[in-house]
Amino acid sequence: MHDHRKLGRELGLFDTDPLIGAGLPYWLPAGAAIRHSLEEYVRREERRAGYRHVYSPVLGKRELYELSGHWAHYREDMFPPLEMGEQPGDDELVLRPSLCPHHAVMFRSRARSYRELPLRMAELGGMYRSERSGVLGGLTRVRSIQLNDAHIFCTVEQVAEEARGALELIRRAHRALGIEAVRYRLSLAGEGAKYVADPELWERSAELLVQALDGLGIGYERAAGEAAFYGPKIDVQVVDNAGREFTLSTVQVDFHQPARFDLHYTGPDGAKHRPVMVHRSIIGSVERAVALLIEQHGGAFPAWLAPVQLVVLPVSEEELPAAGAVLARARELDLRVELVEPRDGSLAARIREHRLVPYQAVLGAKEAADEAMAVRLRDGRRLPPLPVERVLAELGAVVAEQRAELWQG
Template sequence: MSTVSELRITLDGDERVVPAGTTAGEALGADGRTVIAARVDGELRDLDHVLTDGAVVEPVEIGSEDGRAIMRHSTAHVLAQAVQDLFPEARLGIGPPVENGFYYDFDVPEPFTPDDLKRIEKRMREIVKQGQRFSRRPVSDDEARRELADEPYKLELIELKGSAGSEDGADVEVGAGQLTIYDNLDAKTGEPRWKDLCRGPHVPTTKAIPAFKLMRSGGAYWRGSEKNPQLQRIYGTAWESRERQDEYLKFLEEAEKRDHRKLGAELDLFSFPNEIGSGLAVFHPKGGVVRKVMEDYARRRHEEAGYEFVYTPHITKGALFETSGHLGWYKDDMFPAMEVDGGDYYLKPMNCPMHNLIYKARGRSYRELPLRLFEFGSVYRFEKSGVVHGLTRVRGMTQDDAHIYCTREQMVDEIKNLLGFVLDLLRDFGLNEFYLELSTRDDSEKFIGSDEYWEWSTAALREAAAESGLDLVDDPGGAAFYGPKISVQAKDAIGRTWQLSTIQVDPNQPERFDLEYQAADGSRQRPVMLHRALFGSIERFFGVLLEHYAGAMPPWLSPVQVVGIPIGDAHVPHLEKVAARLRERGIRAEVDASSDRMQKKIRNAQKQKVPYMLLAGDQDVSKDAVSFRYRNGEQKNGVPIDEAVEEIVKAVEARIQI
C-alpha cells in the first residue's frame, strides 16, 4: 500500500510508485517538445498536472491527433497575445483548434490587412522564442468576471457556462464545471504577460510550437449567428515540424491550382452570373459537352441495369411535403413557399415524394419488384450564403436520383447490387480509392419510425458494406430523419476525401404514402424503399472530377478531344479531312485555322488541356499522315491517318485515363 508520501500510478501498463506531488510530465520524463501533454485517467491534462493515487498516465505526442490539437490551441493563444500587443483595443472572441490549424476571433475597429498579418506573425515568433510558460489556475465565476472585465465576449461566455456547452467553440473556453484561466508567464521572471479564459490543456511553453503560419483573415459572426456582431477572424496553420508544414503548404498550393471555380473560368466550362443568383450555375457549351457525356454514360449504364426513367416537375403543392414529412423536418433547407391559386407551392428539394406518387398511380404486384425508378431531377435547396461554394455546394442542382421499391426479402441483395453498381460506375470515371460510412440514428428526437425498422434496415446496410470488402466507418446520428444510409467516400488524386454516392433505406416513406404491393399469397404488403444518388448531384460530381484531374479530363470526358494544328495555312485542308474522319467516329475534333503562329496554337491547346494535338506540315501531307503531340508533351511523328484515328477512337471508347 502506498504511503502519504508516495503514489501508485500506472504508466505504460506498469504500476509504479512515485513521490507525492509528482506531475504528469515528471512521471513521463517528458521533454516538453516531443511529449507535450498527458492523458490522465482518460482526460487530457497539462504536463504540470499533479497526479493522484491510482492515476493511469499516458503520453500525448505532438504529432498525434490530440497533440496537434493542443499545440494548435496554444498557437491560437499566442496569436491572440500578439494581436493585443499590437492592437490594444482588440477584444477577444474565441480561438479553437480546427482541422489543419486554428483561428481566433477579434472585435477590432478596422479589418486586418495583409500587412497587419505580417506584423502579427512576426510578433508571434518573438513570443514563441521567449519560451513563455502556459500556467493554468482555477477561478470562480466572480474572479473571472473581475479579471476579464474589459472583455465583453469572455463575460458572455462566463454567463453561458453550463448552458452553451459546445456551441460554436464555446466549449474551448468554458465547461460545465470549474472555470480556469491560462496565464502566459515570462520565462525568466515568472510574471504574467497575457491571459485567457480557457479549459486547456496547453503545451508547456511557447517553444513547444515548432512551425506555424498565418493564412488569412475574414469576417465571422460572433457565435455563428447573423444576429450577433461581426468579428474579424484570423486563420493559421501549425504543425509538429517545419517539414510537415511545408508538405501541407505544398498541398494547399496544389489544391488551389485544382480549384474547380478557377478551372471552370479558365476552361470556359461554367459560371455563376450575379443576375441569376448565388449558388445557381449556368453551363457553357464546353461544360455542357462534359455534362452531357457524363449523363449519357450514366443513363446507358442505368438502362443496362434495369432502371426505368421517369420525369417529375420542379414545383409541387406543399401538402406533398407534409405527407413525406419534409415540411416538418427539412423546411429550413427549402426555398420559401410561393402562393399559387390560393395555396402554397414549393420548389422541390428532392424527388422521392413524386416517385412515390408514380409507384402509387396503379396497383403493384410482387412480380414487378424490385421496381427501379430513375430521374435526372432538378432540385433546389436554400443553402446559407456562407456555405455556397462553386459547384460543390449549390442551391440548384440535378440529382441522378433513383428510388428502388422492393420486398423486405429482396432488400439485402438489392443493396449489395446497388453498392456494386455505384462503385463500378465511379471507377469508370477514374476514382479508385474508397471507404464507406454508415450513418445511423442516435437518441435525437429528429428520427422517425419504429426501433424494429431501424434495426433491420441498419443491419442490411452493414451486411452489404461488409461484403464489399471496403473499410466501414460508423457515423452515429448522421442518418437521414427517415432511415440509415451508406455513403461512399472517395479519395481524389491529391488525397482529399469527397462524399459521393449514398444508399438510404427508408421504411417510413412507404408507410406515409400508404404504398403497397400484392404478394404471392394475395395479401397486401408494404414495400421497402431505397434512395440512391450515384453522383450526389451532377454539379458537385463535375466539380470533384475537375479537381481530381486538375482540369485535364480523360479523353472520353474532354470537351474538345482533338485539335488539329497546321504548320501553315496550306496544311489546313489536310487537317480538316482528318477532323472530319474523327467526327464521323464520334470524336470531338477541331482545327485551329487562326492566324496565330504554330507555337501559340500549341500553347493554347495545352492551356485548354486538350488530350490530343495533331500537327501537319508538308511532309505529313505528302505521306497522308499527322504528327501526334500528347497533353504530357510527348510527340510521335509521321503517324498514318488511319492509325491516328484508330488510336484516338480506342482510347476514348476504352475510357483510358491519360
C-alpha cells in the same frame, strides 16, 4: 493544389453572376461537354444494371412533401412555397428538395405485381436546397442541384442484395472516374425531432445495410446524427484537394415513405404487401462530382471526359483544306474536335495553348498529301504520321470504352 473554382473559370467551364444569384452556377460549352459525358456514362451504366429512366417535375404541391415527411423534418432546407392563388387553401407549389416523393407517386400510378420487383427507377433530375449564402462555394455547395438519383422498389428479402448491387455500381463508377473513397460511413439517427420516431424501423434498416457492407467485405464507421430523416444510409466519403471531406455517393434503406404513400404490390399469395425503397446515388450531385474531377485532373481530363478531345493544327494555310476534312470526319464520328488555324499563332504557341487537350494532330504538307496526321499525346509523346482514319478510329475507341489515355498503336 488545384482549386476547382479557379480552374473552372480559367478553363471556361462554369461561372456565376450576381444577376442570376449566388449558388446558381451556369455551365459554359466546355463545362457542359464534361457534364454531358458524365451524365451519359451514368445513364449507360444504370441501363446495364437494369434501371429504367424517368423524368419528373421539379415542382410539387406542398401536400406532396407533407405526406412524404419532408415538410415536417426538412422544411428549413426548402425554399418557401409559391402561392398559386389568392384565397386561403389555394395550391402552394414547392421546389423539390429531393426526388423520392415523385418516384413514390410514380410507383403507385398503377397496380404492381411481385413479378415486377425489384423495380429500379432512375433519374438525373433537378432539385433545390435553400442553402445560406455563407456556405455556398463553387460547385460543391449550390442551391440548384442536378442529382443522379434512383429508387429501387423491392421486397424485404431483396433489400440487402439490391443495396449490395448499388455499392458495386458505385465502386465501378469510382474506378472509371479515378475517384478514391476515403471511408464508408454508416449514418444513423441522432437525437431530436429531425428523425422519424420509429426505433424498430431504424434498427431493421441498419441491419440490412450492414448485410450489404459485410457481403462485400467493406469496412465502415458508424456515425450518429448523419442519417436521412426517414432512415439510415451508407455514405461514401471523399476528400477534395483542400482536405475537405464530403459525401459523394449514398445507399439508403427506407421503410417510412412506402408506408406514408401507402405503396403496395400484389404478392404470390394474392394479398397486398408493402415494398421497401432503396435510395441510391452513384455520383451524387453532378455539380459536386465535376468539382472533384476538375481538382483531381487539374483540367487534364481523360479523353472521354475532355471538353475538346482532339485539336487539329495545320502547319500553314496550305493545309487548311485537309484540316477541314479531318474536322468534318471527326465530327461525323461524334468526337469533340477543334481546328486552330495558323493565323492564331506559331505552331509551337498553338501546341502550348492547347496542352490540356488529350490529342493534337499536326498536319504539314506531307501529311496532307498522304491523308495522314502526326499525333502528339498530352504526355509529350509523338507518334509517326498515321492514316487519318486509323487515328480517328483509335480515338473513338478510347472515348467509347472510357479506357485509360494510352495509345494502343
